[in-house]
Amino acid sequence: MTTRNSPGTDPSVAELKARAKAIRRHVLAMSRRIGQGYVVQGLAIADALAAIYFHELRYDPANPRWAERDRFVLSTGHYSIALWATFAEAGIILAAELETYGRDESRLEMSTLDTTPGVEIIGGSLGHGLGQAVGMALGQRLRKSDARIFVEFSDGELQEGSTWEALMSGGSFGLDNLVALIDCNGIQADGKIVIDIEPVADKCRAFGWDVQEIDGNSMDAIVAALRAARAKNGKPKAIVLRTLPGKGVPTLEKREKAHFVRVEANEWDQFDRELEESDV
């Protein structure tokens, strides 16, 4: 068995940025094949996924069910496009399989199912991730394992009552083996965030969490925040990621913010060029 990553060591930020760029290339190619998709979300979360899967998370790509693994729980099931791209980079699946994304009978679904190797929960019904992550963190603590639980959820999910129930319990149970990555990309199904959820960081602090708020597309900031989140201080950790939808493709960064972005067929070549020229 080969465990990937040793979080105690210093990462190469340049290498992590290269991984993030590779994930973004996959995301563009996968969207292009089906002519649509959650492309702007995938581009925005690529940096965090690269830092998690290529530095912070201890797991075995050849055995995703390894009992002592750290867990990464993706609550926003529609971010699957970026998760599959990351899995291909990490060697959990073959890159060739990405061509099946969103097709009938593919296990690389538009929204995650936990029957696909490496997926911890079914993530499409928003508001489900954090509660299950709290349960997993309690479980690892009971097992006296030092495995940690990382959970991604979005700003939109902060409108679900269940997310606050789970935040309350994470703080109350003092789960310092739990790290929440809150992707604040400012959009939801109906467009820009439709009802006030700010100040996210202060609210999480008030619920008993250790909170950092960072540029979610800065690899240096993500790596530093993940390092700080290793503290064993009796508190769960939250990293508020301020991300830019479409990050790395300037045309998409500037496009009207929408949950499901329409792309014309003749735009994909340009997007590819923009990504290669971008400094992400």
Place this chain on the structure above:
Amino acid sequence: MSERGKTLAMGENVATGPRPNVEAPFGKALAALARGRNDIVGLSADLAKYTDILPFRDAHPDRFFNVGMAEQNLIGVSAGLAKSGFKAFCTTYGVFATRRAYDFIAIACAHSKADVKIFAGLPGLTTGYGGTHQAIEDLALMRMIPDLVVIDPCDATEIEQSVAAVAAHDGPTYARLLRGLVPRVFDPAKHRFEIGRAYTLRAQGGLGMISTGMMTERAIDAAEQLAAKGIETSILHMPTIKPFDAKAVADFARGVTRIMTLENHVVSGGLGTLVAEALYEACIFRPTVRVGIPDRFVECGSLPYLQDKCGMTVERIVAAALDGARWRQA
């Protein structure tokens, strides 16, 4: 059980008759089961006291988690523990589990095949606390969820045995909980509760009573009274609502002349509906009367009064069996 005429707020017992009672059979059985193994955890949502899980909490405090009044989180946290290798027994009232946390039971538990074992208190008319607390349609809601086992135990023996049975089952389960003083109807030395099994308790042809949950105790008592009046009856006890043994229903129905279904639940969507589906698909047609809660919310009141009003007492069951007009309509 509450005195007729007076509503009890909390903590009502199910026991009514002369049978011996067992106190908190669920919590005691769970505590005992967990004694020899460390993969059992318990959870509740600020109803530990009223769902009889305190014996488990007291015996295994490190493995008990109270998430407060947060039923969606109760189910979510339970699913997370299940996905970490534990069998997560969680309790709340049936109304809150099924109505408030339905999506979490469907997706985080059933769709994921997570080892979450829900025990849901106050099924049907076991509280006089009104529509907010009476889980009158929980069986209908739960039985439509794929891969979920649904159980409505009759008595203390089946409660005790269902704890071990759901622990042995690999996957999510929803069991109705009878709390407080619970009558012992079945002899634990002779009765063996198994998920999916139907039990023929009486086979004399005549009126075939198909019952589930606490209504089976009443069917047994009604059958005795009917026998004294010269009416022959048969009884099929069906504590498992899902997977439902439709073949057992069809086989039973062939040996009787008419059918009465009895459930502590609204008469649509639960046992009565399942029996109708089973018989229709088997091309067996019998006059049928469904005993249970009518299609309406029930008010606050004392249990003897409310159960009588809904036709669920032994006396009302006997009267229904003898009510020629009702059977002519059937």
